Amino acid sequence: MKVLVVGGGGREHALIKKIKESPKVTQIACCPGNGGISYDAVCYPVSAVDTPAVVELARKIKADFVVVAPDDPLVAGMVDALNAAGFKTFGPNKAAAIIEGSKVYSKNLMQKYNIPTAEYKVFNNPEQAYAYIKEKNEFPAVIKADGLALGKGVIIAENLEEAEAGIHEIMEDKIFGESGNNIVVEEFLTGPEVSVLAFTDGKCVKPMVSSMDHKRALDGDKGLNTGGMGTVSPNPYYTDEIAAECMEKIFLPTIKAMKKEGRTFKGCLYFGLMLTQKGPKVIEYNCRFGDPETQVVLPRLKTDIIDIFEAVNNETLSDLSIEWSDEACACVVLASGGYPKSYKKGFEISGLVNGQANGVVVYHAGTAVENGKLVTSGGRVFGVTALGKNLKEALDKAYSAADKINFDGKHYRKDIGARALKAVN
Numbered sequence: 316m317k318v319l320v321v322g323g324g325g326r327e328h329a330l331i332k333k334i335k336e337s338p339k340v341t342q343i344a345c346c347p348g349n350g351g352i353s354y355d356a357v358c359y360p361v362s363a364v365d366t367p368a369v370v371e372l373a374r375k376i377k378a379d380f381v382v383v384a385p386d387d388p389l390v391a392g393m394v395d396a397l398n399a400a401g402f403k404t405f406g407p408n409k410a411a412a413i414i415e416g417s418k419v420y421s422k423n424l425m426q427k428y429n430i431p432t433a434e435y436k437v438f439n440n441p442e443q444a445y446a447y448i449k450e451k452n453e454f455p456a457v458i459k460a461d462g463l464a465l466g467k468g469v470i471i472a473e474n475l476e477e478a479e480a481g482i483h484e485i486m487e488d489k490i491f492g493e494s495g496n497n498i499v500v501e502e503f504l505t506g507p508e509v510s511v512l513a514f515t516d517g518k519c520v521k522p523m524v525s526s527m528d529h530k531r532a533l534d535g536d537k538g539l540n541t542g543g544m545g546t547v548s549p550n551p552y553y554t555d556e557i558a559a560e561c562m563e564k565i566f567l568p569t570i571k572a573m574k575k576e577g578r579t580f581k582g583c584l585y586f587g588l589m590l591t592q593k594g595p596k597v598i599e600y601n602c603r604f605g606d607p608e609t610q611v612v613l614p615r616l617k618t619d620i621i622d623i624f625e626a627v628n629n630e631t632l633s634d635l636s637i638e639w640s641d642e643a644c645a646c647v648v649l650a651s652g653g654y655p656k657s658y659k660k661g662f663e664i665s666g667l668v669n670g671q672a673n674g675v676v677v678y679h680a681g682t683a684v685e686n687g688k689l690v691t692s693g694g695r696v697f698g699v700t701a702l703g704k705n706l707k708e709a710l711d712k713a714y715s716a717a718d719k720i721n722f723d724g725k726h727y728r729k730d731i732g733a734r735a736l737k738a739v740n
Contacts, residue, residue, distance in 0.1 A: 316340050316621065319373055320356065321393070322363050322384035323347045325648075325680035325698045326606035330384060330620075331355050332676065333613045337621040344376050350689050351670040351679020351697075366393045370400050378402060380624060386463055389582075389602050390416035405624040407602050411573060411580040415602040418468075418499045419461045428572040430565055431596040433457070433589075435501035441486040444500055448478045455503040460485050462494025466542045466606075467655065471503065504589040504596055507552035507738075510608045511586045513566060514623055516632040517579035520566045524615050524639050525553035526608045527735055532655060534730045541655045542695060545731030546646045547706060548611040551738040552590055561588065561595050569600070581627055610678050610698040611644040645709035646700040647717045647731050651681070652724025654694035659724065662691045666720040675701040675716040691722050706735055 316339050320327050328351055331343055335355055346369060348358030359376075361368045364387050373381050383393050383406035392409030406412075413420050425432040438444035448456050458481045460468035468491050470481035485495035513522040526548040532538035565586060573580045585601035585608070613620070617638040626635045651658035664682065670689060671677050678700060681693015699717040703709030710732045717727060 316379040317342045319344045319378040319381045325678040326609045328678040329609045333620045350682035350684040354670045407582040410578040412602040414600045433501040457501045459499040460491045460494045461497035464491040506590040509553045509588045516627045516630040517581045519633040525550040543607045544648045544728045546611045547732040548644045610646040615640040642702045643706040643709045645713045646698045647713045649697040650726045662723040664689045664722045672716045
């Protein structure tokens with residue numbers, strides 16, 4: 316099989332490494348890919364959001380299967396275009412991808428089908444939103460841009476001043492563009508956060524192993540929200556009892572609701588959950604593999620991922636048994652200095668051989684090869700990932716390797732997995 320993966324970050328590198336393990340696969344292509352991905356796949360300089368060009372590339376290389384990984388092309392309907400051109404795909408169509416493409420849509424869906432989530436209100440007018448928060452006077456308050464915002468479209472306001480500034484930035488300064496035309500204001504939930512990715516063919520749901528993301532830029536969960544500074548799997552707060560409750564009250568009801576709405580979801584559905592005192596609640600849905608959650612979940616997958624992709628595509632997922640390793644996995648993200656705000660690119664990277672290091676897997680998120688040298692080209696540069704017999708061993712291995720990789724301005728959190736370790740001990 317020839318497989319084409321659309322995207323060019325750490326998540327796509329993790330998918331490609333896993334696809335590479337399949338005996339069914341003879342060739343992997345990626346567009347646009349990155350410096351590290353080029354060691355594992357043939358990269359083509361085609362934008363991940365250029366649907367006609369991606370369809371043309373799939374034709375040119377005679378792809379047998381196309382995996383569309385990022386949110387933008389999914390929400391824009393790339394899967395629909397590939398299917399219309401006769402290609403087998405993994406990823407939801409445009410109608411189903413709205414579950415991430417519009418926070419307003421997903422919140423209304425949860426309300427309609429009694430899927431547990433935070434209380435909320437929708438606004439298209441900044442003054443009304445501000446008046447509502449002022450009247451409610453409950454902080455922290457959560458303000459979310461309706462549309463896609465690179466995982467950064469959420470502002471947690473600690474007081475009225477921050478709420479007003481957040482509303483102004485999203486709705487009037489348009490820091491997330493048209494995604495900020497509408498906003499959702501919702502109650503602030505407390506409890507441990509859990510990420511659960513799930514394979515689904517629209518009828519059957521097969522959750523993957525759980526993980527815990529670390530969104531803030533700095534140690535101690537301080538600083539700005541990022542796309543994710545590291546992850547661990549499993550998430551110790553996510554017990555078998557909670558998993559069963561989530562399946563009954565959240566996972567299956569969501570899939571059934573989408574089907575009932577005429578938006579059958581096929582692909583990977585990401586559930587961002589908060590384990591509150593009143594039970595698990597949905598913080599957000601994503602219509603694709605999470606990043607960097609994928610980097611700790613897929614290393615634990617024992618079943619051939621191509622078998623899963625084909626079962627989802629053929630709607631035969633219920634016939635497939637998916638197996639996972641009992642090992643723990645940890646991923647430490649190495650970022651460019653200044654991320655998630657402005658940062659410089661083009662710094663040479665040392666400490667790797669052919670993009671990799673001993674005893675760990677280095678997933679490349681923002682690298683390029685220039686004049687034969689590996690250099691930085693993004694905010695998040697690497698996800699240094701290790702398996703271990705327990706979480707401590709996995710973290711020790713990941714951090715030991717992270718210390719040996721160098722580039723100017725390298726920044727990473729030193730406390731990835733600390734909360735999870737505390738829960739285990």
